[in-house]
Amino acid sequence: xxxxxxxxxxxxxxxxxxxxxxxxxxxxxxxxxxxxxxxxxxxxxxxxxxxxxxxxxxxxxxxxxxxxxxxxxxxxxxxxxxxxxxxxxxxxxxxxxxxxxxxxxxxxxxxxxxxxxxxxxxxxxxxxxxxxxxxxxxxxxxxxxxxxxxxxxxxxxxxxxxxxxxxxxxxxxxxxxxxxxxxxxxxxxxxxxxxxxxxxxxxxxxxxxxxxxxxxxxxxxxxxxxxxxxxxxxxxxxxxxxxxxxxxxxxxxxxxxxxxxxxxxxxxxxxxxxxxxxxxxxxxxxxxxxxxxxxxxxxxxxxxxxxxxxxxxxxxxxxxxxxxxxxxxxxxxxxxxxxxxxxxxxxxxxxxxxxxx
Amino acid sequence: xxxxxxxxxxxxxxxxxxxxxxxxxxxxxxxxxxxxxxxxxxxxxxxxxxxxxxxxxxxxxxxxxxxxxxxxxxxxxxxxxxxxxxxxxxxxxxxxxxxxxxxxxxxxxxxxxxxxxxxxxxxxxxxxxxxxxxxxxxxxxxxxxxxxxxxxxxxxxxxxxxxxxxxxxxxxxxxxxxxxxxxxxxxxxxxxxxxxxxxxxxxxxxxxxxxxxxxxxxxxxxxxxxxxxxxxxxxxxxxxxxxxxxxxxxxxxxxxxxxxxxxxxxxxxxxxxxxxxxxxxxxxxxxxxxxxxxxxxxxxxxxxxxxxxxxxxxxxxxxxxxxxxxxxxxxxxxxxxxxxxxxxxxxxxxxxxxxxx
DNA sequence: ATTAGCACTCATATCGAAGGAGTGCTAATA
DNA sequence: TATTAGCACTCCTTCGATATGAGTGCTAAT
Numbered sequence: 001x002x003x004x005x006x007x008x009x010x011x012x013x014x015x016x017x018x019x020x021x022x023x024x025x026x027x028x029x030x031x032x033x034x035x036x037x038x039x040x041x042x043x044x045x046x047x048x049x050x051x052x053x054x055x056x057x058x059x060x061x062x063x064x065x066x067x068x069x070x071x072x073x074x075x076x077x078x079x080x081x082x083x084x085x086x087x088x089x090x091x092x093x094x095x096x097x098x099x100x101x102x103x104x105x106x107x108x109x110x111x112x113x114x115x116x117x118x119x120x121x122x123x124x125x126x127x128x129x130x131x132x133x134x135x136x137x138x139x140x141x142x143x144x145x146x147x148x149x150x151x152x153x154x155x156x157x158x159x160x161x162x163x164x165x166x167x168x169x170x171x172x173x174x175x176x177x178x179x180x181x182x183x184x185x186x187x188x189x190x191x192x193x194x195x196x197x198x199x200x201x202x203x204x205x206x207x208x209x210x211x212x213x214x215x216x217x218x219x220x221x222x223x224x225x226x227x228x229x230x231x232x233x234x235x236x237x238x239x240x241x242x243x244x245x246x247x248x249x250x251x252x253x254x255x256x257x258x259x260x261x262x263x264x265x266x267x268x269x270x271x272x273x274x275x276x277x278x279x280x281x282x283x284x285x286x287x288x289x290x291x292x293x294x295x296x297x298x299x300x301x302x303x304x305x306x307x308x309x310x311x312x313x314x315x316x317x318x319x320x321x322x323x324x325x326x327x328x329x330x331x332x333x334x335x336x337x338x339x340x341x342x343x344x345x346x347x348x349x350x351x352x353x354x355x356x357x
Numbered sequence: 358x359x360x361x362x363x364x365x366x367x368x369x370x371x372x373x374x375x376x377x378x379x380x381x382x383x384x385x386x387x388x389x390x391x392x393x394x395x396x397x398x399x400x401x402x403x404x405x406x407x408x409x410x411x412x413x414x415x416x417x418x419x420x421x422x423x424x425x426x427x428x429x430x431x432x433x434x435x436x437x438x439x440x441x442x443x444x445x446x447x448x449x450x451x452x453x454x455x456x457x458x459x460x461x462x463x464x465x466x467x468x469x470x471x472x473x474x475x476x477x478x479x480x481x482x483x484x485x486x487x488x489x490x491x492x493x494x495x496x497x498x499x500x501x502x503x504x505x506x507x508x509x510x511x512x513x514x515x516x517x518x519x520x521x522x523x524x525x526x527x528x529x530x531x532x533x534x535x536x537x538x539x540x541x542x543x544x545x546x547x548x549x550x551x552x553x554x555x556x557x558x559x560x561x562x563x564x565x566x567x568x569x570x571x572x573x574x575x576x577x578x579x580x581x582x583x584x585x586x587x588x589x590x591x592x593x594x595x596x597x598x599x600x601x602x603x604x605x606x607x608x609x610x611x612x613x614x615x616x617x618x619x620x621x622x623x624x625x626x627x628x629x630x631x632x633x634x635x636x637x638x639x640x641x642x643x644x645x646x647x648x649x650x651x652x653x654x655x656x657x658x659x660x661x662x663x664x665x666x667x668x669x670x671x672x673x674x675x676x677x678x679x680x681x682x683x684x685x686x687x688x689x690x691x692x693x694x695x696x697x698x699x700x701x702x703x704x705x706x707x708x709x710x711x712x713x714x
Numbered sequence: 715a716t717t718a719g720c721a722c723t724c725a726t727a728t729c730g731a732a733g734g735a736g737t738g739c740t741a742a743t744a
Numbered sequence: 745t746a747t748t749a750g751c752a753c754t755c756c757t758t759c760g761a762t763a764t765g766a767g768t769g770c771t772a773a774t
Contacts, residue, residue: 028767041717046768064723064768145504149516157514157524159506165524167514241623243600247616259604262619266598385736398748403737421736421754 005055011036012048013057014081017069021327024251026066071292071326074304078289078330115239117320121340122242125333127324128265132275133237134318138196139164139230144188146222151175154218156225164316166229172218180215187212188222197230238268238275249325252302264299265323273297275319278307286310286341287334292326304328308337310344362412368393369405370414371438374426378684381608383423428649428683431661435646435687472596474677478697479599482690484681485622489632490594491675495553496521496587501545503579508532511575513582517673523586529575537572544569545579554587595625595632606682609659621656622680630654632676635664643667643698644691649683661685665694667701 005013015036019027029045049067052058057073060066069077114131121129143159152175157167191208192200205223212219243265247253252261264270274297278288286309290296295305300323307321320340322333362370372393376384386402406424409415414430417423426434471488478486500516509532514524548565549557562580569576600622604610609618621627631654635645643666647653652662657680664678677697679690 026767030767042767043717043719043769044715047716050769060768062724064766065725066767143504143506143512145502145512145514147500147502147514149500155500155502155514155516155522157502157504157512159512159526165512165526167522167524169516169522243623244616244620259601263601266600383736387736399736400738400748400750401746404747407738417737419755421738422756423736 005052005057008038009048009052010081011038012045013052013069013073014077016049016052016058016067017073017077017081020068021329024249024325024327026061026068028066031066069326071294074291074326078291082331082334111237111239114237114318115241117340117344118239118241121320121322121336122245125322125324125329125336126242126245126248127322127328127333128240128242128245130238130240130265130271130275130321130323132272132279132318132320133239134164134312134316135236135276135279138198139316140194140196141192141226142194144185144192144222144226146181146185146188148176148178148181154181154222156222158226158229160316168225168229170221170225172221176215176218180218184212184215184219184222187219192226197227200227236268236272236276238271240265240271245324249327251327252325257302260299261303261323264297270297271321274305275307275321278321279309279317279319285338287337289330289334302326304330306330306333306337308341310341312344362409362414365395366405366409367438368395369402370409370426370430371434373406373409373415373424374430374434374438377425378686381606381682381684383418383425385423388423426684428651431648431683432651435648439688439691468594468596471594471675472598474697474701475596475598478677478679478693479602482679482681482686482693483599483602483605484679484685484690485597485599485602487595487597487622487628487632487678487680489629489636489675489677490596491521491669491673492593492633492636495555496673497551497553498549498583499551501542501549501579501583503538503542503545505533505535505538511538511579513579513586515583515586521673523583525582525586527578527582529578533575537575541569541572541576541579544576549583554584557584593625593629593633595628597622597628602681606684608684609682614659617656618660618680621654627654628678631662632664632678635678636666636674636676642695644694646687646691659683661687663687663690663694665698667698669701 012032015032016027019031019035029042029049032045032049033040033042049058052073053060053067056070057076058067059070061068111133114133118129118131121131140161141158142161145157145159147155147157149155149169152172154170154172154176155167156170157165159165187208191204200223205220208223209216209219243262246258246261252258274295277296278290281288288307290300290305290307292304293301295301295303297305302325303323304326305321305323306328307319309317309319311317320337322328322337324333369389372389373384376388376392386399386406389402389406390397390399406415409430410417410424413427414433415424416427418425468490471490475486475488478488497518498515499518502514502516504512504514506512506526509529511527511529511533512524513527514522516522544565548561557580562577565580566573566576600619603615603618609615631652634653635647638645645664647657647662647664649661650658652658652660654662659682660680661683662678662680663685664676666674666676668674677694679685679694681690
């Protein structure tokens with residue numbers, strides 16, 4: 001740990017990693033000696049590589065094979081060695097356009113858009129992609145509407161600032177008159193509109209129920225329904241796409257592995273944990289990279305996972321994740337995720353200044 | 358084609374198929390001679406098998422291997438030879454319970470339930486499962502509610518008989534007064550409530566817009582929105598589960614095949630075609646079996662697909678599909694699908710007789 | 715400090731032989 | 745005439761032996 005890597009070792013390490021990223025094959029000393037511009041013979045490289053191996057940055061799958069990066073090596077790479085890539089503009093613009101198309105396509109249906117986004121990510125990166133629907137806890141309520149669908153059934157519709165709509169039908173113990181429904185609507189909207197879910201506290205509720213008189217119980221039910229509709233655990237939708245891209249990477253695609261991995265991608269609950277975890281622990285720009293064992297999900301320990309947090313507008317946030325082999329193209333993935341963050345941000349712009357209801 | 362199969366050939370064919378269903382290995386004459394109760398030597402069986410092969414019911418993967426059923430053989434099997442299985446009660450009840458649990462669990466959220474149902478199917482059968490959300494064209498409108506969320510934005514909520522709720526926000530060109538919203542609500546509910554989408558025709562629309570006066574344009578927009586919300590093509594959600602079960606069957610799980618197949622399961626649009634096709638062409642009890650090449654989807658030509666149409670209540674219908682190897686346990690699958698049909702039917706029971714709104 | 719050279723290791727591919735399952739055919743049998 | 749025993753034959757599969765080749769580590773020379 002305490003050894004410092006001199007310039008040359010860094011170059012060689014980088015060369016090893018980049019070469020391995022491309023080919024997926026262990027890379028030998030001879031290859032490096034040609035690959036880099038420092039004119040060194042394979043023998044010299046061999047010596048350096050032996051050092052690097054001893055320090056734990058690279059390793060041999062077996063004696064007399066080339067070297068592949070270790071988790072530690074990848075870590076160093078993404079932390080220090082990886083430069084912002086100079087993007088070939090044409091290609092990049094193409095991809096951005098692709099994504100915009102998807103976005104515009106179904107802008108009014110968030111779910112469809114997220115699904116499309118996941119697909120677009122998977123296609124562009126050639127890895128598996130997953131994306132969570134936004135979590136609403138900090139999203140503000142804009143409008144609440146109760147309607148009597150049947151004498152003992154109330155339809156409760158909640159519209160939020162981000163134009164997301166939740167609804168629920170609730171049964172009430174006895175019939176309710178139209179005037180009472182109207183009264184409830186007024187109460188709810190005057191008290192709750194403009195508040196975020198987490199701002200609704202007990203004091204507020206008891207104040208409201210105090211005013212409600214005989215409608216007390218129904219009001220409580222409605223508030224419960226609102227809370228439940230927004231409850232993030234319950235509500236966490238995850239969209240995945242490109243699971244089969246896994247097959248494109250031989251080191252992951254032996255039957256055992258691939259099967260488990262793809263199963264995991266079907267297990268939304270496991271993913272949920274992973275994604276919310278990384279949403280809460282924000283680091284540099286909200287992008288987080290898990291390499292190999294660093295991931296909290298056991299079945300992914302032969303992969304790398306890159307997650308990013310996106311934010312539609314104040315308080316409406318979700319997470320995007322990309323799953324691929326350890327030798328994934330980190331630069332491209334990070335860059336792509338950054339773009340997507342941006343795209344999502346502009347698709348549902350920050351709240352406009354209007355306050356009227 | 359014109360040859361008739363005598364009793365004994367049928368028995369042998371059935372024995373071959375059943376044995377192959379269990380093992381997945383080509384089955385030889387010796388095996389059959391022990392497997393069946395007609396006491397025949399392997400030599401006799403061999404002769405019969407040669408005949409069966411000539412007739413196209415079975416085939417040899419290579420000289421001097423056992424026989425496996427051909428598509429034609431499977432066809433005969435599912436059409437004629439397959440008996441309703443005597444179910445071991447304990448096991449069956451267990452499975453039924455499993456499904457009920459899933460149903461009760463999330464009864465109020467159709468989507469979650471369908472997802473769970475797909476999962477339950479996949480787990481129970483060990484094949485891949487897919488299920489479409491119901492199509493609403495024949496479902497009846499129960500209640501329509503317009504609300505002004507913002508001065509120029511109307512929230513339109515539609516509740517159907519089957520308690521499904523659709524919503525959409527529509528922009529209107531100019532501000533609308535509260536009285537006008539109320540007026541529209543009354544018009545919409547008196548004219549449309551109780552009708553199925555397909556019953557709303559042009560005459561009805563023009564009559565309504567005639568009454569609407571200055572609200573004419575908005576009314577048209579609302580009706581469009583309702584139609585769009587229910588448009589089946591646009592709206593067709595498909596839930597899949599158990600894609601990785603494919604790996605359990607060696608004959609499907611070489612990389613080439615499995616990868617394509619699982620990709621197809623991600624391609625909702627392809628599945629949509631398959632499932633709606635089979636929904637429309639109803640045969641015996643709505644259950645349809647595609648064997649090998651019979652399936653309309655090319656990538657599934659090494660599989661069999663079994664589909665069933667379910668009906669929640671009058672006019673609300675969807676399709677369930679199971680995808681597995683040709684040697685899938687047809688009896689069990691058919692039986693399971695029948696159960697699911699039933700379960701779904703009882704989860705959302707036929708409309709009760711109430712007419713009040 | 716670097717490099718050339720060489721022996722060594724080990725995964726992989728190739729080949730042939732052995733083994734075995736299953737067939738088709740023929741001749742014997744009931 | 746239908747069934748069966750027996751046998752030769754086919755062809756897949758397995759196994760071990762061998763060869764190949766990429767890549768290393770080490771030593772000695774530059």
